[in-house]
Amino acid sequence: MAATEREKFPTLRIVAGMEMGEPHWHREVLTGLLARGTFERLLGSLHCLRYGDGFSEPGYLFTQRPPAAVVCDYLAEVPRLVAECDFFEVLAHIEYPVRYWPQDLGPFQWAAFEEEFRHALRALADGGRVLEINTKVGLFPDLVQWWRDEGGRAISFGSDAHAPSRLADGFREATAMAEAHGFRAGRDPWEFWFRCRRDMQRVPSPARRVGDAVGRRGAYGRSRQSITCIKR
Numbered sequence: 001m002a003a004t005e006r007e008k009f010p011t012l013r014i015v016a017g018m019e020m021g022e023p024h025w026h027r028e029v030l031t032g033l034l035a036r037g038t039f040e041r042l043l044g045s046l047h048c049l050r051y052g053d054g055f056s057e058p059g060y061l062f063t064q065r066p067p068a069a070v071v072c073d074y075l076a077e078v079p080r081l082v083a084e085c086d087f088f089e090v091l092a093h094i095e096y097p098v099r100y101w102p103q104d105l106g107p108f109q110w111a112a113f114e115e116e117f118r119h120a121l122r123a124l125a126d127g128g129r130v131l132e133i134n135t136k137v138g139l140f141p142d143l144v145q146w147w148r149d150e151g152g153r154a155i156s157f158g159s160d161a162h163a164p165s166r167l168a169d170g171f172r173e174a175t176a177m178a179e180a181h182g183f184r185a186g187r188d189p190w191e192f193w194f195r196c197r198r199d200m201q202r203v204p205s206p207a208r209r210v211g212d213a214v215g216r217r218g219a220y221g222r223s224r225q226s227i228t229c230i231k232r
């Protein structure tokens, strides 16, 4: 950030983080990368699924296979991502395929995939992770309800801005939706939002996760003071 911007917003808090796509398939590379940096927030995500000898994004897969099957396969990969990778704390944009849903099929019908979403969310909750409310394709309140139902305790917000002008896009509506579902901000707005204060102790910090993953506990990232490192 330019010095002039920093002067304009002297209290601005910038959290250093990283989103890792398909981290369960690139564990060795990522543990090496994590060992070289300091990250306060680690996101894991799925952008691709295996296709043929390689990988492909939903946009292309929708042209090659029945779109509903692609969405089901995407959501079925989430439990594997959680089970095979313990060094990310937040799952980013679980609704990623919705961005590419074929227009000629009409609006994406979330309810048609409720069972698959719930299965993925349950695995995420059981794995002690945090669900990101991503505002890129708009909000779907039922997703937050399903997250609660399946045992989800914490959420974060992401705008996937890719440009400074879109930072925190839709956060006013997203935070209102989260509050309507019983989630509350921590002491600092940038922290995770929890259902209740007790839940704050149940989501391990990235320092604990990454430290465990590479055998150097606490080597990366500062443990946030408001989140006690208790591994489930």
Ligand SMILES: [Zn+2]
Pocket (backbone or CB within 6 Å): 019, 045, 047, 092, 093
């Ligand atoms: Zn992403």
